[in-house]
Amino acid sequence: MSPETQLTVGFDLDMTLIDSRPGIKAAFEALSAETGTFIDTEQTISRLGPPLDQELAYWFPEAEIPAVADRYREIYPTHAIEPTPAMPGAREAVEAVRALGGRAIVVTAKHEPNARLHLDHLGIKPDAVIGSLWAEAKAVALREYAAQVYVGDHVGDVRGARTAGAVSVTVPTGPCPEPELRAAGADVVLSDLTELPAWLAEYERTRTA
Secondary structure (H helix, E strand, C coil), X not given: CCCCCCCEEEECCECCCXXXXXXXXXXXXXXXXXXXXXXCHHHHHCCCCCCHHHHXXXXXXXXXXXXXXXXXXXXXXXXXXXXXXXXXXXXXXXXXXXXXXXXXXXXXXXXHHHHHHHHHHHCCCCCEEECCCCHHHHHHHHHHCCCCEEEECCHHXXXXXXXXXXXXXXXXXXXXXXXXXXXXXXXXXXXXXXXXXXXXXXXXXXHCC
């Protein structure tokens, strides 16, 4: 089977495959303590999805953001990996792609080395991990890997899927509720990833019929 015809499914990371709220909260608390800058970590974890720089802009002057972002990424592994669990059905969702003879890739706005640390820690083993891509920019990786489906939790993930010409499958497990995902143009809204294997089996049956 050629790469163009093989089933390839992309997954977002934060709040799709992993519940990154505990880890990100801990990392921002450490950053706040180190810099002496107040950060409302409850607010921070209520809007996960966009790139780090966008969140830092709420708390730091623009000129400081590049250096602060670098420091956040440095301290992230110490604080964020251990407390971050997999979302219900995450491992099974990735395994379901493989059971159909497909490839599973992770396309995330997160710093790629830290994304890999999360996946390794949780025993989730995609075929590729591509980091530092957000919203429409995710289409670059989705097109490169000829992904037919992209699974995410945010309207930015919907935009990425649609830009790539992929089916946008969403789960309202992050900051965006179902009506917002549908309004953004999601093709499918599942309750959570536990529903993905059955949907995917039917999708692949129809695709290859």
